[in-house]
Amino acid sequence: xxxxxxxxxxxxxxxxxxxxxxxxxxxxxxxxxxxxxxxxxxxxxxxxxxxxxxxxxxxxxxxxxxxxxxxxxxxxxxxxxxxxxxxxxxxxxxxxxxxxxxxxxxxxxxxxxxxxxxxxxxxxxxxxxxxxxxxxxxxxxxxxxxxxxxxxxxxxxxxxxxxxxxxxxxxxxxxxxxxxxxxxxxxxxxxxxxxxxxxxxxxxxxxxxxxxxxxxxxxxxxxxxxxxxxxxxxxxxxxxxxxxxxxxxxxxxxxxxxxxxxxxxxxxxxxxxxxxxxxxxxxxxxxxxxxxxxxxxxxxxxxxxxxxxxxxxxxxxxxxxxxxxxxxxxxxx
Amino acid sequence: xxxxxxxxxxxxxxxxxxxxxxxxxxxxxxxxxxxxxxxxxxxxxxxxxxxxxxxxxxxxxxxxxxxxxxxxxxxxxxxxxxxxxxxxxxxxxxxxxxxxxxxxxxxxxxxxxxxxxxxxxxxxxxxxxxxxxxxxxxxxxxxxxxxxxxxxxxxxxxxxxxxxxxxxxxxxxxxxxxxxxxxxxxxxxxxxxxxxxxxxxxxxxxxxxxxxxxxxxxxxxxxxxxxxxxxxxxxxxxxxxxxxxxxxxxxxxxxxxxxxxxxxxxxxxxxxxxxxxxxxxxxxxxxxxxxxxxxxxxxxxxxxxxxxxxxxxxxxxxxxxxxxxxxxxxxxx
Numbered sequence: 001x002x003x004x005x006x007x008x009x010x011x012x013x014x015x016x017x018x019x020x021x022x023x024x025x026x027x028x029x030x031x032x033x034x035x036x037x038x039x040x041x042x043x044x045x046x047x048x049x050x051x052x053x054x055x056x057x058x059x060x061x062x063x064x065x066x067x068x069x070x071x072x073x074x075x076x077x078x079x080x081x082x083x084x085x086x087x088x089x090x091x092x093x094x095x096x097x098x099x100x101x102x103x104x105x106x107x108x109x110x111x112x113x114x115x116x117x118x119x120x121x122x123x124x125x126x127x128x129x130x131x132x133x134x135x136x137x138x139x140x141x142x143x144x145x146x147x148x149x150x151x152x153x154x155x156x157x158x159x160x161x162x163x164x165x166x167x168x169x170x171x172x173x174x175x176x177x178x179x180x181x182x183x184x185x186x187x188x189x190x191x192x193x194x195x196x197x198x199x200x201x202x203x204x205x206x207x208x209x210x211x212x213x214x215x216x217x218x219x220x221x222x223x224x225x226x227x228x229x230x231x232x233x234x235x236x237x238x239x240x241x242x243x244x245x246x247x248x249x250x251x252x253x254x255x256x257x258x259x260x261x262x263x264x265x266x267x268x269x270x271x272x273x274x275x276x277x278x279x280x281x282x283x284x285x286x287x288x289x290x291x292x293x294x295x296x297x298x299x300x301x302x303x304x305x306x307x308x309x310x311x312x313x314x315x316x317x318x319x320x321x322x323x324x325x326x327x328x329x330x331x332x333x
Numbered sequence: 334x335x336x337x338x339x340x341x342x343x344x345x346x347x348x349x350x351x352x353x354x355x356x357x358x359x360x361x362x363x364x365x366x367x368x369x370x371x372x373x374x375x376x377x378x379x380x381x382x383x384x385x386x387x388x389x390x391x392x393x394x395x396x397x398x399x400x401x402x403x404x405x406x407x408x409x410x411x412x413x414x415x416x417x418x419x420x421x422x423x424x425x426x427x428x429x430x431x432x433x434x435x436x437x438x439x440x441x442x443x444x445x446x447x448x449x450x451x452x453x454x455x456x457x458x459x460x461x462x463x464x465x466x467x468x469x470x471x472x473x474x475x476x477x478x479x480x481x482x483x484x485x486x487x488x489x490x491x492x493x494x495x496x497x498x499x500x501x502x503x504x505x506x507x508x509x510x511x512x513x514x515x516x517x518x519x520x521x522x523x524x525x526x527x528x529x530x531x532x533x534x535x536x537x538x539x540x541x542x543x544x545x546x547x548x549x550x551x552x553x554x555x556x557x558x559x560x561x562x563x564x565x566x567x568x569x570x571x572x573x574x575x576x577x578x579x580x581x582x583x584x585x586x587x588x589x590x591x592x593x594x595x596x597x598x599x600x601x602x603x604x605x606x607x608x609x610x611x612x613x614x615x616x617x618x619x620x621x622x623x624x625x626x627x628x629x630x631x632x633x634x635x636x637x638x639x640x641x642x643x644x645x646x647x648x649x650x651x652x653x654x655x656x657x658x659x660x661x662x663x664x665x666x
Contacts, residue, residue, distance in 0.1 A: 075441065075610055075611070075613050076439070076440055076441035076607070076610040076611075077410055077411070077439070077440045077441065078410070078411045078440035078441045078442045078443070079440075079441035079442065079610050079611050081611075081613065106409070106410070107409055107410045107411035107412075107440055108408065108409035108410065108411045108412035108443075108444060109411045109412065109442050109443065109444045109604060110411070110441075110442065111441060111442045111606065111611055113611050113612065136572070136573075136577065148631075149628050149631060149634045150634065151631070151633035151634040151635065152628070152631035152632075152633055152634040153631060153632075153633070154631055156627055156628065156631070164565075164569045166572055176565040176568075176569075178562050178565065180562075182559075225559040225560075225562050225563075226515075226558040226559025226560075226562065226563055227558075227559075229511050229513075229558050229559065229563070230558075230559055230562070232497075232509040232511065232637050233566075235509075235628070235637075236497045236509075238624060239469070239499055239621060239624070240469075242620070242621075242624065243608070243612075243616075243617045243618075243620040243621035243624060244469065244606065244608050244611055244612060244617060245611060245612055246612040246613065246614065246616065246617070246620075249620075249624050249627075251624075251627060271442060273444065273577065274409070275576070275577050277408055277409040277412050278408070278409075278412050278414075278444055278446050278577055278578060279446065279576075279577060279578055279579040280408050280414065280579065281579065283576075283579065284576045284577060284579070285576075287575070287576040287579075287582075288572060288575075288576035291571060291572070291575065291576060291582050291584075294489055294582075294584060295482050295485070295489065295568070298481075298482060298484070298485035298486060298487055298489070299485070299486075300484035300485055300486070301482050301483065301484040301485040302484065304565050304568075
């Protein structure tokens with residue numbers, strides 16, 4: 001069956017109406033639909049409509065409240081806490097974003113601890129509007145254990161993605177967004193399905209022994225990227241999105257989760273920095289652009305996010321090709 | 334020749350008097366001697382007395398001002414800028430630290446851009462006192478190009494270390510501190526000296542081609558750890574300690590540097606976070622300790638810094654064994 005070409009607006013409508021069909025109100029559904037649509041628009045298929053059944057599962061199970069009203073509380077001049085009251089993360093983020101931006105614009109740096117949210121998407125959509133306001137930003141989130149701590153044998157950390165964004169006035173921001181595991185669990189699943197081995201250094205079996213068999217890794221755990229260094233970064237993510245903000249570590253989220261196929265309740269940690277105040281002048285943008293030029297000067301390099309922006313330009317013009325298998329799944333929900 | 338056992342105080346005296354002999358005043362010399370002594374005390378030999386000839390070289394060349402008086406300026410409620418006026422970084426850090434801690438305690442998060450400094454040490458000594466004040470903290474610094482951007486062939490990034498610390502009231506903080514290159518340049522130098530090959534994936538030759546020959550890597554460049562992921566983090570370090578604070582990128586520092594064997598002028602980026610304000614209560618420590626217990630539960634794991642603290646306990650009792658070669662070099666300065 002051929003892929004179906006859908007406009008970005010049509011993707012948004014499909015996501016929103018589907019979520020509303022299962023109990024989300026317009027605001028909650030709209031925020032999640034925005035995130036799903038951004039992913040499809042930018043070619044990040046694994047975070048697009050593909051996730052809709054997972055979102056719906058948590059609405060059906062009642063784990064997520066589709067009518068939640070996030071509350072925003074200033075805990076200190078540079079701390080804007082958002083409590084999602086069990087909403088999906090994009091809705092909570094939308095509720096707090098303006099206050100985060102304002103605090104960072106005033107104080108120079110500000111942090112937004114997000115508690116009581118369910119994160120099931122990429123991190124770059126969370127940073128783009130913050131960067132478009134002229135701020136650099138960082139975000140991280142934990143999930144459920146699937147990565148072993150360096151030297152250990154059992155999963156304790158989530159795939160714990162981190163993202164960092166740099167504003168580029170007049171252009172789309174530079175944002176990198178990466179799991180701190182060597183490989184995504186989904187990629188291991190694809191290899192298992194297709195019968196391909198996995199390179200060494202990606203995962204371990206249920207006993208914690210290194211293996212290249214994707215089926216064994218699925219029963220076991222993944223490794224952090226870059227050995228003990230990536231493992232330390234993954235630990236930092238646990239601390240920032242766990243104890244720092246008063247939300248679950250990955251192992252706590254898993255214990256509490258009802259495994260309905262959707263994201264567990266957890267926290268998200270974001271901070272934003274105002275380079276104009278930190279540097280004391282407006283020269284940061286020209287300075288950084290000169291640095292980016294130095295990167296591009298070398299053949300074979302690119303900036304993180306370049307491919308997303310190329311996809312975006314194309315898809316806004318031509319529409320997005322969506323797999324009929326995913327559309328069938330959504331229709332059958 | 335046997336190693337000489339020196340007390341921690343004797344190491345401090347030697348470092349301080351040597352720096353003062355070459356024009357540093359008591360304050361500047363004392364701050365650097367503190368950092369050198371912490372490194373020797375904790376078993377980080379490559380950042381201890383071994384670095385003293387490099388510090389002295391920059392005093393002799395006049396690149397570093399051994400009588401500088403760093404100035405501290407509050408640029409915004411959560412921004413404490415320190416201008417070192419060409420001092421060594423430890424002195425500037427000491428000048429600004431109390432203001433950084435105060436800003437973070439008040440605002441919840443605060444950043445300390447350090448400009449006009451020369452950084453030639455590990456990062457963990459910069460964070461320890463901040464963490465002991467009950468704050469989490471992050472630091473990074475660039476240097477001179479020795480790492481290629483992912484996909485490229487020529488060095489553009491420094492080895493760009495990052496450090497993150499988490500306070501543990503009643504205990505020494507957890508602090509990790511790591512270069513974002515796969516391997517330190519010094520380790521490649523040791524392999525070249527001893528005639529050992531270097532594992533694949535560590536470096537490239539002068540034409541940007543992968544090689545395992547340490548001599549070729551020394552003429553060429555290193556890779557970031559963990560492939561494109563580590564490369565993105567190294568780029569973030571360049572942005573934070575360069576354009577963000579109004580200081581040099583690594584490639585700018587190298588152009589300006591006179592290559593006297595000591596550190597170039599550059600910047601350092603530090604921020605501190607108050608978990609009590611970000612979380613809204615004091616539960617963060619107990620929560621994090623439970624998480625650390627989960628790590629330790631697994632045989633083979635440890636927390637970053639554990640080895641340093643073991644060395645510290647031992648060396649404070651027994652003194653530190655110092656190589657006679659280093660002591661001769663210092664005596665001959």
